[in-house]
Amino acid sequence: MLKIIKVTGNSLSPFILSGDFVLISTSHRQFKNLKEDDPVVFNHPEYGRLIKLIDKNYPDSENLKVTGIHEESISSHKLGLIPYSDLIGRVIFHIKQPRSM
């Protein structure tokens, strides 16, 4: 299933900016094949629905380590490992807002 998600916040800038949209695939079958730097949307018990990049995928234990790009992003350590069960989907298309030069 596909979903459109609006991004708020700038932890993935300059790659994904606040106000951009992403198209995500919610198929669980693909989660084991996720790789480093793939953007994913997931639920976090403390921070709510987040979008981050994969730092490392642990298919055996079905967990992900995620990270932001921006220096002010929440640290991976603070976010903890993200279980597959909290994953909402993988970003398959990025709808960018016009970038000012």
Next chain:
Amino acid sequence: MFHKLIQTFDHLRPFLTAKAHCDVPCGIYDPITAQINALTVVRMMDLMSVLSEGDEKNKTDFHNSITRYIAVKEDHAEKAKHEIRVIWGDFIKDAHVEKYPELPGLVHKIMQLGSKCRQTADRDNGLAFVEAINQFAEIFWAIKEFQIKKAKAPYAPGLEMVYPDL
């Protein structure tokens, strides 16, 4: 172009959002912004009152000024409410509410007083708005384990405010 199209759909029926959450901006909380906004509301009420007592109500300048005062009053009442909502939603945790059980009621009271300040030009509503936000500031600084001091704001309307005693 495509983004604009999706944005139009989003306005009509908002999509789910996902936060690319940053730490630093969210670690900075201070009720002083809400306090100053509430103080501005009272200041605008005072300016409206003075202007309305004058003899120049038929002049264009009167309408221009009174409209500006109302617009600023509206804007700052809403900004004060927004600032409190941010602290309430992002900073206050369950443990704080357990320790200060009056907090939910106080936040609700601030929301209602903010709306009353927009609906009316009654100074008493403005004063109650400032007072309620001062109470909120008192609890906020207690949570942060700062002592507080009370002092009159160094500008009109010079109401008593709660500040952290640094």
